[in-house]
Amino acid sequence: MTNSLEAPTIPITVDFSGGLEMLFDNQRRYAVSLPATDANGKPANISFLIDHLCRTLMKDPRADLFVLDRHIRPGILVLINDADWELEGEEAYEIQPRDNILFVSTLHGG
Amino acid sequence: MTNSLEAPTIPITVDFSGGLEMLFDNQRRYAVSLPATDANGKPANISFLIDHLCRTLMKDPRADLFVLDRHIRPGILVLINDADWELEGEEAYEIQPRDNILFVSTLHGG
Amino acid sequence: HDGCGRRLSDGEFDRYSRQMIVPGMGKEGQLRLINSRLLIIGAGGLGCPAGQYIAGAGVGTIGIVDSDVVETSNLHRQVGHATARIGMKKVDSLITHLRGLNPLPTYIPHPFHITSSNAADIISQYDLVMDCTDNPATRYLISDICVLLCKPLVSAASVQKSGQLIVLNCPPAPQGLVDGKYPPCYRCCFRKPPPAGSMISCGEAGIMGPVVGMMGVAQAGEAIKILASALHVPSQDSLERNLLQPTLLIYTYDLESAVGPYSFRALKMGGRKKNCFACGENSTLTLSGIKAGSPNYEQFCSVPTSSCKL
Amino acid sequence: HDGCGRRLSDGEFDRYSRQMIVPGMGKEGQLRLINSRLLIIGAGGLGCPAGQYIAGAGVGTIGIVDSDVVETSNLHRQVGHATARIGMKKVDSLITHLRGLNPLPTYIPHPFHITSSNAADIISQYDLVMDCTDNPATRYLISDICVLLCKPLVSAASVQKSGQLIVLNCPPAPQGLVDGKYPPCYRCCFRKPPPAGSMISCGEAGIMGPVVGMMGVAQAGEAIKILASALHVPSQDSLERNLLQPTLLIYTYDLESAVGPYSFRALKMGGRKKNCFACGENSTLTLSGIKAGSPNYEQFCSVPTSSCKL
Ligand SMILES: [Zn+2]
Ligand SMILES: [Zn+2]
Numbered sequence: 001m002t003n004s005l006e007a008p009t010i011p012i013t014v015d016f017s018g019g020l021e022m023l024f025d026n027q028r029r030y031a032v033s034l035p036a037t038d039a040n041g042k043p044a045n046i047s048f049l050i051d052h053l054c055r056t057l058m059k060d061p062r063a064d065l066f067v068l069d070r071h072i073r074p075g076i077l078v079l080i081n082d083a084d085w086e087l088e089g090e091e092a093y094e095i096q097p098r099d100n101i102l103f104v105s106t107l108h109g110g
Numbered sequence: 111m112t113n114s115l116e117a118p119t120i121p122i123t124v125d126f127s128g129g130l131e132m133l134f135d136n137q138r139r140y141a142v143s144l145p146a147t148d149a150n151g152k153p154a155n156i157s158f159l160i161d162h163l164c165r166t167l168m169k170d171p172r173a174d175l176f177v178l179d180r181h182i183r184p185g186i187l188v189l190i191n192d193a194d195w196e197l198e199g200e201e202a203y204e205i206q207p208r209d210n211i212l213f214v215s216t217l218h219g220g
Numbered sequence: 221h222d223g224c225g226r227r228l229s230d231g232e233f234d235r236y237s238r239q240m241i242v243p244g245m246g247k248e249g250q251l252r253l254i255n256s257r258l259l260i261i262g263a264g265g266l267g268c269p270a271g272q273y274i275a276g277a278g279v280g281t282i283g284i285v286d287s288d289v290v291e292t293s294n295l296h297r298q299v300g301h302a303t304a305r306i307g308m309k310k311v312d313s314l315i316t317h318l319r320g321l322n323p324l325p326t327y328i329p330h331p332f333h334i335t336s337s338n339a340a341d342i343i344s345q346y347d348l349v350m351d352c353t354d355n356p357a358t359r360y361l362i363s364d365i366c367v368l369l370c371k372p373l374v375s376a377a378s379v380q381k382s383g384q385l386i387v388l389n390c391p392p393a394p395q396g397l398v399d400g401k402y403p404p405c406y407r408c409c410f411r412k413p414p415p416a417g418s419m420i421s422c423g424e425a426g427i428m429g430p431v432v433g434m435m436g437v438a439q440a441g442e443a444i445k446i447l448a449s450a451l452h453v454p455s456q457d458s459l460e461r462n463l464l465q466p467t468l469l470i471y472t473y474d475l476e477s478a479v480g481p482y483s484f485r486a487l488k489m490g491g492r493k494k495n496c497f498a499c500g501e502n503s504t505l506t507l508s509g510i511k512a513g514s515p516n517y518e519q520f521c522s523v524p525t526s527s528c529k530l
Numbered sequence: 531h532d533g534c535g536r537r538l539s540d541g542e543f544d545r546y547s548r549q550m551i552v553p554g555m556g557k558e559g560q561l562r563l564i565n566s567r568l569l570i571i572g573a574g575g576l577g578c579p580a581g582q583y584i585a586g587a588g589v590g591t592i593g594i595v596d597s598d599v600v601e602t603s604n605l606h607r608q609v610g611h612a613t614a615r616i617g618m619k620k621v622d623s624l625i626t627h628l629r630g631l632n633p634l635p636t637y638i639p640h641p642f643h644i645t646s647s648n649a650a651d652i653i654s655q656y657d658l659v660m661d662c663t664d665n666p667a668t669r670y671l672i673s674d675i676c677v678l679l680c681k682p683l684v685s686a687a688s689v690q691k692s693g694q695l696i697v698l699n700c701p702p703a704p705q706g707l708v709d710g711k712y713p714p715c716y717r718c719c720f721r722k723p724p725p726a727g728s729m730i731s732c733g734e735a736g737i738m739g740p741v742v743g744m745m746g747v748a749q750a751g752e753a754i755k756i757l758a759s760a761l762h763v764p765s766q767d768s769l770e771r772n773l774l775q776p777t778l779l780i781y782t783y784d785l786e787s788a789v790g791p792y793s794f795r796a797l798k799m800g801g802r803k804k805n806c807f808a809c810g811e812n813s814t815l816t817l818s819g820i821k822a823g824s825p826n827y828e829q830f831c832s833v834p835t836s837s838c839k840l
Binding site for chain 3 (some may be wrong): 541544545546547548549552553554555579583586587588589602603606607609612613614619630631632633690691694697698700734735736737738739740741743744747748750751752754755757759761771775776777779783784785786788789790791792794795796798817822832
């Protein structure tokens with residue numbers, strides 16, 4: 001499959017919480033049309049989504065507050081349909097239509 | 111369609127909150143297999159569901175705390191998939207598979 | 221004229237700095253709070269925690285209505301009172317506590333019942349009302365007056381292990397205005413009260429302190445955002461903000477299991493109803509009518525005012 | 531031996547009657563609370579409201595750990611302190627307030643930092659721990675000690691307009707027990723701390739009072755149910771109750787709109803992890819090791835202990 005404009009996409013929602021929304025133009029929820037496959041034709045997974053978000057939605061120069069070494073930075077939880085991504089396969093989880101992916105920064109204040 | 115044991119049913123969940131759970135054996139959530147049609151062959155609606163709940167699930171002699179004159183008693187909100195039933199057609203709303211119907215008693219204490 | 225141009229004193233700046241640096245609050249939001257007048261009706265399980273955060277945040281004028289006196293059985297949940305103040309009027313006891321926390325606001329005690337006769341006179345002195353009462357008749361009365369006086373109403377209730385919260389009439393729109401999307405009043409959401417005897421009374425049902433506490437703090441949170449963001453000022457802008465999705469928050473506490481997926485539910489309610497008795501297009505509700513005894517709230521609710529003060 | 535057979539005094543009965551009649555609480559639950567020992571670590575924005583409801587509910591012994599003194603900038607959210615007590619140790623200030631609310635519990639001040647050296651000695655004196663602190667190093671330390679001493683931990687945190695709450699290690703299971711479904715510890719859920727500098731510090735981020743207040747009250751609610759229902763007592767029965775669905779509650783406050791569908795979310799977390807550094811099957815974590823300085827929590831978190839006390 002080529003990266004043509006007609007490449008199929010997966011409709012999902014992406015949420016940012018716990019302060020991460022500040023990195024994404026202070027918007028908490030995005031409707032995202034995610035390319036269904038990555039450059040190698042493999043089904044879009046969480047890794048690919050994170051990469052996609054950095055390329056298309058990140059409005060802040062401080063990308064390292066979201067991603068470190070191409071992985072989500074420590075201290076950010078990833079929730080797939082409100083379940084910890086560790087229950088779903090982490091970065092390898094293949095995105096399904098209408099999935100909700102939530103990125104939430106863990107808090108320490110009190 | 112007859113009322114045979116093989117009559118098709120609609121799988122839904124029914125929740126009770128705000129104290130109404132006390133009328134239903136202190137259980138907050140029930141998985142209900144609702145007959146798809148009423149005795150007259152009309153699709154199951156909220157009215158039919160309320161009647162069905164009184165016949166099959168109500169464990170308390172105080173049925174009038176839930177139903178008055180075959181209508182839900184004043185002071186109880188009915189939520190269809192977390193939306194006020196007035197947005198969905200009230201008693202005439204036709205139940206869909208996997209619907210969640212919530213009955214919640216309005217509170218006045220404080 | 222709204223006083224939002226003045227400087228903050230050093231004392232104010234010290235005290236409010238941690239909330240002023242929150243994005244969206246700022247000096248402007250803080251001055252709006254300082255220049256606001258807020259009425260808490262009920263100094264019990266909801267009014268105590270609500271009052272603490274309202275006073276802490278620096279709302280400039282805080283009125284409190286309650287006719288009761290502090291009793292021992294209040295103190296597991298009415299955390300703005302104290303054992304040494306048992307027997308004192310609740311308004312005086314709570315103001316004592318709040319003034320100790322923050323001496324800067326002006327505190328106004330209204331040590332009597334809110335009634336059809338006095339409700340409009342009291343509520344007209346404030347910008348926003350918090351319903352922290354404990355019986356349906358008073359809840360309908362307060363909402364009706366708020367409709368007629370164009371005041372936003374932050375309403376909460378709690379019994380036993382359940383709590384409810386809803387922001388009503390915000391931003392306020394004049395009675396009878398129904399062509400478009402306007403926010404509901406209490407009657408739009410709860411058209412009829414429960415029949416006499418069907419309510420699980422708080423005296424027999426009991427109440428868990430943190431349940432009513434959560435609702436009281438949540439009320440303060442809603443009131444602070446409304447005043448600080450000027451969401452209570454009628455304007456096209458405020459109407460467009462998503463207060464137009466009226467939400468009833470319900471909290472269900474379970475003694476047998478930890479917080480879980482159904483502890484909190486946000487229920488989508490409708491907007492203003494064309495045929496609403498209070499705010500709808502043919503409403504005959506008036507301030508003078510209410511003062512003269514029409515409608516009769518006690519009769520409408522068919523129950524005596526609850527004798528259990530939560 | 532648990533004291534649950536004794537009678538309630540008239541004073542206790544008066545004070546606690548409204549919560550004792552809640553189904554599932556009763557005299558038995560009340561006596562369990564009275565016979566419980568609870569530790570609040572942090573007397574700030576979380577610890578103040580949490581302490582009010584813990585004291586109000588009648589938990590018999592309440593310890594409070596904090597080394598700070600009350601400052602003016604605390605008072606918009608730390609509602610258990612007072613302007614007249616600025617400069618006083620927070621533990622003494624909060625105990626003054628709580629004793630005024632309810633003189634019956636025994637209050638134990640621990641007016642110093644919790645550290646690797648003293649944590650086990652303090653925590654071992656209590657049945658349940660509430661983490662109301664403000665920095666990751668302390669949070670990992672507290673959780674590790676709770677794992678080793680088999681104490682349930684009710685953990686909350688809040689910054690700016692967000693709050694989080696999770697019940698951990700409840701019912702407690704011995705370190706290394708992983709064949710089956712056991713509840714997670716803090717490290718199971720939050721394996722690695724954020725790198726230095728990536729945290730939005732509370733000093734620059736600010737904090738809304740009702741947001742941290744909601745989390746503190748919610749913590750009290752979870753702690754009360756655990757103690758009153760004996761969910762902290764290891765047993766097959768308590769393991770079968772649905773604490774096995776560990777839930778992270780997140781609260782998002784929006785200054786621009788009223789409470790709505792995403793204000794609260796209940797996130798499903800995993801259970802105990804086999805490879806957890808603290809509670810997993812090959813864990814080398816010990817009390818003596820911690821006391822001797824291993825692991826080094828400050829280094830693990832790579833950040834100095836936060837200087838902003840919420
Ligand atoms: Zn209305
Ligand atoms: Zn662990």
